[in-house]
Amino acid sequence: MDSSAVIGTTISQRSGIVTLAADDNFSAAFQSNAWRTLATAAVATIMYPILKPVSQTIAINVPVADADGDIIRCRWATASNGVDECGGVCPPSSLPAGTSIYPNCTILITGQIVDDWLAVALTVEDFINSSSTDPLSSVPVQFLVQVVSQASCTSSPTIIGKSPQQSCTLILFGQTFVSQLILINNCGSNVTIIDMTTLAFPGMVRESSTQLNTTTYYSDLS
Template sequence: MANGSHFLGGTITWQLQNKSATGTPVAVLITQTYSWTYTSAICTSTMIATNQLIPISVGSLTCSPICPVGFGTVSATPHCTDISVINGITVGQHLDTVHIPTGSNFSIAFAGGAWGSLTSGGSSWSITSHVNLVLRTNNGKYNSAPVSTMMSPINIILNESTIITVPLSDADGDVLRCRWATSSNGVDECASVCPPSSLPSNTTIYSNCTIVITGSTVGNKFAVGLMVEDFINSTSSVPLSSVPVQFIVKVIAPLSCIYQPKLILPTESCTPIKVNETFTSTLLAINNCGAIVTITDISTLSFSGMVQTSVIKFNSSVFYKNLTWTPTINQVGYQPKFSLHNTVLHSMSHKMVRIHVLGLHTLQKQRQQQQQQHP
């Protein structure tokens, strides 16, 4: 096994606080999301509710070729957002707003040297995102980078060709394509785990962001490193931005039941929530395998402040956990999609929803529009 320790992957994305901003500098929101082994980064529900940092120090982002004026120091140590003690996973997210000149075009990276134990590849990682503040040619506004809510690790069944679809969204509705991360062109996107040499033979990535992979030995773990790029139209070959997605794939033995559990989150695909008002919901998991399977955990990838209960058994078929979240003024706008997976015996079943946090100015504008429509 390659040297390894505690890192399980992650992503870095960015967006303008105001896409129609004029003048310079402009405010850019950088969102970092990383996963760690639970024993090396122990978080609790209380730490999640109070937005505390994960109890490890991992340094700061670096820039290539140089950081623009106003970028300052951006810590890579995230706030606790999700835990799965059973699966040994801690997830954290860090949000920073930097004020940098319009027209800035550079890369930001989070690098370290302690991947979770891998079958191939080394222990070092580099997750790199390309930031481009040149105005778009189609609408004269700033671009927003794609967002991925890929969870880690992902289990695949021994000797089965498995299709992994990377969950993605783009606020601009751009054409999205995926490619393997590389360490060429002076930008290191993957350090010691650059595909395809770090993956099982014949592993393939397609531009529509699906990966086909087969594992031949139970217990093997591989780090997957890819880049998501957005394009202004289907004929363009020049990406507007590049966002990293890195995660671990683990090979497991065949399951006792082939039927995937069903996840139900009774929330609209885009749910508006007011700042400082508490949002509550229930996450349901339907067991389709009968008494031979018990759902003991539902892993999630959410955002700062989302508090969850442990899994509760309603009956042999229905399991659930309750969710509570009170957004702050700093979370106004569309939040990255809330992603979740049934785990323990099944790992590929997932569902995502998107939440829109409404600030006071947004609510006032909506009321004015409603009054105009219904005098």
């Protein structure tokens, strides 16, 4: 046991053995009072299915976050040592040849057959620092990718708006957040953007998509 009068803490540790049967649920928790909260696991949010043009390599960036500010890394889900994270669709063997994942949670994938459905299973882990190899928590993430025919125009829309992509906007409690999602059509007047979708927190309202001119579409968020 160690203590510090300066910062008002007492530090100690203990160990114990708990015997569990198959399919048991086990929880570790602080009991009573005067405790700080346990470390928060990393979270990942992704919309699916993701439509991927055939024979075209795309980069899928899985959005991840950790409330504690821990280091986050991604890896393929595995089935080993009695722990099955992927339920029969363990990558990379379950995915097209050449599919790869990077620690920053970016996946490169190329589908070769139209109408194929690909199940992607990865695990998001948080670490106490950049050199640590022992995760504080491991969170399984699964999503679907559908391989579709090549479009007549392969230029994706440009996403702009009041808030930059992947930005974090601070709002006060009770304050109404107002923003706007703007898409620039890079395929000319022969192609029309018919809708936009968002992955938003509860209470967020997205208005219907509106065409401003031949290239610009927008949707209000509040």
